[in-house]
Amino acid sequence: MKKLSLILVALLLVASFVTAQWNWVCVDGVSKKPTPIQVKVVTATAKELKLELTVPGYLERKVKLTDGTEVVMIHIPETARTMERGFPMLPLFSKAIKLESDRCQPTLTVVAKEEASFKLALPVIPSKGHFTRDIPEDSVAFEFGPVYKQDVFWPEKDQFQLGKPFILSEVHGSILNVLPIRANHVQMLLKVITKATLVITCEEKNMVRGNSQIRKNPSKAFKRMTSDFIGYEEASRGEVPAESNKKLVVVTPADFEGLLGNWINWKRQNGWTVTVKTINSSMTATNIKSSLQDLYNDVTTRFGYVVLIGDAAYNTNFEVAQPMPTFKGSKEGAAADRVYVRLAGNDNYPDAFISRISGNATEITNQLNKIVAYEQGVSGTWLNRGLLIASDQGSPIDYERTNWIEVGGGQGQKVPIVTGGLKGFGITFSKQYDPSASASGVASAVNAGLGIICYIGHGSSTSWGTTGFSTSNVSSLSNGAMQPVIWSVACVNGDFLKTNNCFAEAWLRKANGGAVAMEAASTNESWVPPCDKQAATVNAIINKKYSTFGALECEGVVAGLKNWGDANSTEGNKMAEQCNLFGDCTMLVRTKAPTTIQATLERGLDNNIVFNVLSEDRAVEEATVTVYNKDFSIMVTGETVDGQVNIILPAEAANAELFYTIVGQDLTPVIDQPLN
Secondary structure, eight states, X not given: OHHHHHHXXXXXXXXXXXXXXXXXXXXXXXXXXXXXXXEEXXXXXXXXXXXXXXXXXXXXXXXXXXXXXXXXXXXXXXXXXXXXXXXXXXXXXXXXXXXXXXXXXXXXXXXXXXXXXXXXXXXXXXXXXXXXXXXXXXXXXXXXXXXXXXXXXXXXXXXXXXXXXXXXXXXXXXXXXXXXXXXXXXXXXXXXXXXXEEEEEEEEOSOSSXXXXXXXXXXXXXXXXXXXXXXXXXHHTTOOOOOOOOEEEEEEEGGGGGGXXXXXXXXXXXXXXXXXXXXXXXXXXXXXXXXXXXHHHSTTTOOSEEEEESOBOOOSSGGGXXXXXXXXXXXTOOBOGGXXXXXXXXXXXXXXXXXXXXXXXXXXXXXXXXXXXXXXXXXXXXGGEEEEEEOSOTTTTHHHHHHHHHHOBOTTOSXXXXXXHHHHHTOEEEEEETTTOOHHHHHHXXXXXXXXXXXXXXXXXXXXXXXXXXXXHHHXXXXXXOOOEEEEESSSTTXXXXXXXXXXXXXXXXXXXXXXXXXXXXXXXXXXXXXXXXXXXXHHHHTTXXXXXXXXXXXXXXXXXXXXXXSTTSHHHHHHHHEXXXXXXXXXXXXXXXXXXXXXXXXXXXXXXXXEEEETTEEOSSXXXXXXXTTSSSEEXXXXXTTEEEEEOOGGGTTSOOEEEEEOTXXXXXXXEEOO
């Protein structure tokens, strides 16, 4: 045993180090700057998908450890890294592929592979493995395992792999994983794939999805999430474009049902079809999910969003925690609301968006009022301001990652922030970085008004480690209606099950202040993968890919599953299960001061009304126009295309008193206007 230990721990080094600049090594003889791996679809049929994969090159950077030892880091843009402790940290390329059928059992064949050898001047830095943010990164030593003494090109096998088939909304898929670079530390060589031809064949097997059906008109947000699947465009050409799924299911204990009226009516004015599912103390999470499954299986009631009302008092059996139970995640037993919306297929991908509004009756009422006020009337330049908070630990250092959020970039990060970052998008940031960050600095920034906060660092169930800002500080805030949306990479900030008033809940429950929405983890987050999740969400904001809180956060979840694994035991699934949304997942997230709507109406024949919607003299895309009567027994809604939407009213609307509301992201809504 002693001899084995000496081999495994060939060299232990402290974690802090200094680094040189990245150097691009061209592999294809053409690429002169960092370029991601390229995947070309050669052919795509119902039975076979043929792909050609090329590696343009890789980045290398010398790393000098504090004892003077030099190693090298290897990276390819838009790849993750292998994270097996004691083994070389090498690029891991992951990409979702589209399968044609839920009966498809995919098989991967490597038809051809070409590799080139490159001299390795220094050992490749070993991975420390995945560990959670409650463990300081610099307290974990580097370990050079036995593979560094073996004359093998690691990884020796499984260079190409397919993951378990899954269903994400209407799209069947699997994850293709490729290890494009192998290292031999006896020969001091790298072998790099220059080109590979892969064939994925589909054999008809037993159903993988269970008893639910494929939706014919999937949610627009889920459609966008799956649009980058390999083979998607080829296989999907000719399909009718999907419409947004604006069906919302509200699950509430009977005691809270009477609190929801104003908020639900506002949702209906926004074009949402709302179904209220009332539960009692005898219903478990499994019972509730069964009811949701029934609604989802029926194409006429298939929903896109779920909001849970109420907290979950601690119980070792999460599924009976009262008054609003949750699930225990399969990876590490995290409190995991997202399990409720795994409704299509035997996989870990969400099929709808979900959030929780927790608290007692007064706290729930306060939150619902805050959400309605945020969507109806908030304005001001404070929405263009943000706050970045980060520790001075990690590799890359956490504050380097938040700097990427601000200005773009991300060398060495699987999901880089698009060029220009949120600053280029129009948001001006203040910063609280260790070692000088303070709770008073956070309070001052929040009280002055912020639209967004991004945090990366340590955390507890009641505070941020960087700044020490805690639930007691939240209770003292005086920011009124100027309430941010918070994206937090930290341990247990969202531990709602074991903590009576966890950090995320405190932000939401704060009356006349605090935050309007927050994403946070119920267990200890790892150091690296959650940063990719946060980056994917930030990119979705910059690219205006989605507008709702639920869809923006889910973009990060899907990125995590695709890049860090979607099986039960993976880091990707851990992230999907531990991250919960506090607030209203249907809420339109403000990204700048809203502009005014100019709307004109043209009445046609047979109760036909054309709405023309402009803002700042430009046609507005995807504004929601809803026409309704006082009790919503008549309700017709549509979204603008090129600033126009045609509303066709039913015959019973001819003599009814009607109103209309127009809403959209970063627009000042037009509310309850009489339809003359």
